[in-house]
Amino acid sequence: MMSSQRTMSSDAPSRTQMGAAGVMPRDGAGVKSVLSVRELGRTYVDRKGQANEAIRSISFEVGERELVSIVGPSGAGKTTLLRCLAGLLAPTAGAAYFEGNEVVRSPAGIAVVFQDYSRSLFPWLSVAGNVALPLKAKGVPKAKRGEIVASSLAAVGLPGVGRRYPWQLSGGMQQRVAIARALAYGPDLLLMDEPFASVDAQTRFELEDLVLRVRDEFGMTVVFVTHDIDEAVYVGDRIVVLSKSPCVVVRDLPVELDTPRSQELTRSDPRFIELRTEVLRLVTSRGADADPSDG
Amino acid sequence: MKRTLRLTGRGLLYGAIPGALLLVWWFGPSPKALYFPSLKAVVDAFKTEWLGNGAHQLRIDLVPSLEHVLIGYAIAVALGIVLGLLLAVVSVLYDASLPLITFFRGLPSPALIPALLLIFGLGGNFKIAIIAFGSLWPVLLNAYDGFRSIDGVQLDTARSYRLSRRQRLFVVMLPAASPQIVAGARTALQVAVLLMVASEFLASTQGIGYALNVAQVNFDTPGLWSGMLLLGVVGIALNLLFLLVERGLMGWYIGMRSREVNG
Numbered sequence: 001m002m003s004s005q006r007t008m009s010s011d012a013p014s015r016t017q018m019g020a021a022g023v024m025p026r027d028g029a030g031v032k033s034v035l036s037v038r039e040l041g042r043t044y045v046d047r048k049g050q051a052n053e054a055i056r057s058i059s060f061e062v063g064e065r066e067l068v069s070i071v072g073p074s075g076a077g078k079t080t081l082l083r084c085l086a087g088l089l090a091p092t093a094g095a096a097y098f099e100g101n102e103v104v105r106s107p108a109g110i111a112v113v114f115q116d117y118s119r120s121l122f123p124w125l126s127v128a129g130n131v132a133l134p135l136k137a138k139g140v141p142k143a144k145r146g147e148i149v150a151s152s153l154a155a156v157g158l159p160g161v162g163r164r165y166p167w168q169l170s171g172g173m174q175q176r177v178a179i180a181r182a183l184a185y186g187p188d189l190l191l192m193d194e195p196f197a198s199v200d201a202q203t204r205f206e207l208e209d210l211v212l213r214v215r216d217e218f219g220m221t222v223v224f225v226t227h228d229i230d231e232a233v234y235v236g237d238r239i240v241v242l243s244k245s246p247c248v249v250v251r252d253l254p255v256e257l258d259t260p261r262s263q264e265l266t267r268s269d270p271r272f273i274e275l276r277t278e279v280l281r282l283v284t285s286r287g288a289d290a291d292p293s294d295g
Numbered sequence: 296m297k298r299t300l301r302l303t304g305r306g307l308l309y310g311a312i313p314g315a316l317l318l319v320w321w322f323g324p325s326p327k328a329l330y331f332p333s334l335k336a337v338v339d340a341f342k343t344e345w346l347g348n349g350a351h352q353l354r355i356d357l358v359p360s361l362e363h364v365l366i367g368y369a370i371a372v373a374l375g376i377v378l379g380l381l382l383a384v385v386s387v388l389y390d391a392s393l394p395l396i397t398f399f400r401g402l403p404s405p406a407l408i409p410a411l412l413l414i415f416g417l418g419g420n421f422k423i424a425i426i427a428f429g430s431l432w433p434v435l436l437n438a439y440d441g442f443r444s445i446d447g448v449q450l451d452t453a454r455s456y457r458l459s460r461r462q463r464l465f466v467v468m469l470p471a472a473s474p475q476i477v478a479g480a481r482t483a484l485q486v487a488v489l490l491m492v493a494s495e496f497l498a499s500t501q502g503i504g505y506a507l508n509v510a511q512v513n514f515d516t517p518g519l520w521s522g523m524l525l526l527g528v529v530g531i532a533l534n535l536l537f538l539l540v541e542r543g544l545m546g547w548y549i550g551m552r553s554r555e556v557n558g
Contacts, residue, residue: 088451105454112455119448124470124547133466134456167551185456 034099034189034221035062035085041093042080053246054080057094060240060252062189067215067222069232069255072242073283078225079115081247082193085223086112098189111187115194117174121166127153127177128162134185152184153177155214172203179210183218190215190222196231205263208235212261229283233276234261241282250282332517340517341524344506352506357525360502363419364491364533367426371487372480375431379438379476380468389439400436404429404486405493412498422494422502429490430483437479441472474548477541484537488530503529 042055054077062068072078083089085096087106096103098110111134114120121130128149135145153159156176166174175195182190192211196204212235215222226232232239233255241250255275257266266272320334332340345353382389408425415421445468453467495504503526510518542549 083451086451086455088454106457108457110455112451114448114452116448119446120452122449122452122467122470123551124473125466133458133462137456137458137462165547165550167554181456 032064033061034064034066035223036097037061037085037094038097039094040081040084040091040096042077042084042089043092055084055091056246056248058242058247058249059094060249062221062223065215065219065221067212067224067235067237069236069239070223070225070242071227071229071232071239071279071283072247073244074227075245076242076247077245078227078242078247079193081242082112082191082223082225086110086191088112109188111182111185111190113175113178113182113190113192113195115197117171117178117198118167121174121178121181123165123167125165126162127158127164127166127169130166130177131162131181131184134181138185148184149180152180155183155217156180156210170203172199172207175199175207176210179207179214183214186218188221190220192222192224194226195224197227204231209261209263211235216260229276229279230267233257233272233279234263234266239275239279241279250285253279329514330516332520336517337520337524340515341521344518344521345525353525356501356503356506357529359419360491360495360504361529363422363494363502364426364487367423367490368430368484368487370423370427371430371483372434374427375434375479375483376438376469376476378431379435379440379472380442380464382435382439383442396432396435400432404490405497408494408497417498417500421498422491425494426487426490430487433482433486434476434479437475437482438472441475441479442468444475445471473545477545481537481541484533488533492526 037058037060040055040058041053044052044054046052058081060068070078070081080089084091085103087103087110090104098107101107103110122133125133131149131152132145135148140148149162150159153162156179158173158176158180161169161173161177166177169177178195195211196207199207208231211222211224214220224232224235236255239251239253239255241253242248243250253275257269257271257275317334322333324331324333382392404425407428411421411425411428415424449467449471450463453463458466491502492504492507495502496508499505503522507519507522507526510516510522
């Protein structure tokens, strides 16, 4: 059923046996690279001609079906980075490559879940209308669209809300709709920009588990941007730690935790605590002990 | 039961002042009062002048008036949206045309009547032109504002899901700007009705404004007042029609707003 919509993706190999997904080589060796970021930089020039460097130089690789967390202090330029990866913003140096091709404009096969669901879901469309929109853009026939919309909404645990409007739902439910829309699009790469920053803690836990579940179910590669260190460690197979703006990669860490993750067990795992302490140290350090070559 | 009582109470409250005024108007003025005829005289005049002879006069005057106002208004709304979009998308165009826009929107539209009269002549086209011209500005400026203030996240979403140009325009931009377009269109409707009357008043051989003018010249005060009564009815009807269309198109916005207000 759900796999039918993925026929448009370039290739859909069966889920390779990765064992503990966390113990993947950090440079993505041995796994096909889905996203490759090479010395990407972004400098804004304001009206007075003053250059403002948001991203200095960032390089990292994301392997197939990997979930990479990108964590950094507030204002580090994370959203700028994500917009560059999505092709919504052109980098001023370097480039990002998606499945081998340089990212320009918005390439097919990349879906984005934005932080502000209340702004990214269109309030004049019903929930089903919102989820169906990318399918319409793709030219999926109507009958097929209905099927995919229903299964996508079911996958995020929201069957039967299709006829309602997004603003009639709670914040957590709205973000689920945004995720369902991304799933319906059938992407190879899902970019998430602080997706759970504006929901309560309980809902946040549920949504983190939802992302992990649909990633497995749909076989997607995910880049998950967050400023929440615990969240980055919890969902990530790997963590790319960014410095303050103008940001560079401070460290690229594998997350060696058991899968599937569990909110209770994982978060009380000593390795989890050790790792989050390490990431916290890296994020709060002024970048003095940052080793740019480490990226 | 309680609800019915409350509604009746509210109805009484709304009806009290107009009702009292109508009573005073009906019984107050002496039947011979020349400048201020009683409501009874006005209603009689309305019946004979407008509804008499199979509503002959109503058809002669009201139909062209409505035709002009609706066509002129429709042109203004359509043109206002298209130009507003164009100016919002091509910012150079906006900068270049700002002085012109500022001039024309500041110019009282009735002042253009003589000039447009020379260009279009005395026919219906002149009235349509003046109505369209005058009611264009509120729509254009609001549409411009609406298109300019579309949320960047909405545009990013449209782009990242690779919506076609057409889809971006009709599924995202137009609905996103629609609350402001509708606000502009509401103001424009008042302007359109005003210009309908003014154009008929100054240069016409038919229409409600013309009938008012004739009644005034002939000291037919009941006829004059009956014309005003008719204009009031037309104004209310047009506003109701507007509300109806707004409800149909903007149900999502009304629902969303009421939800925000009520928490």
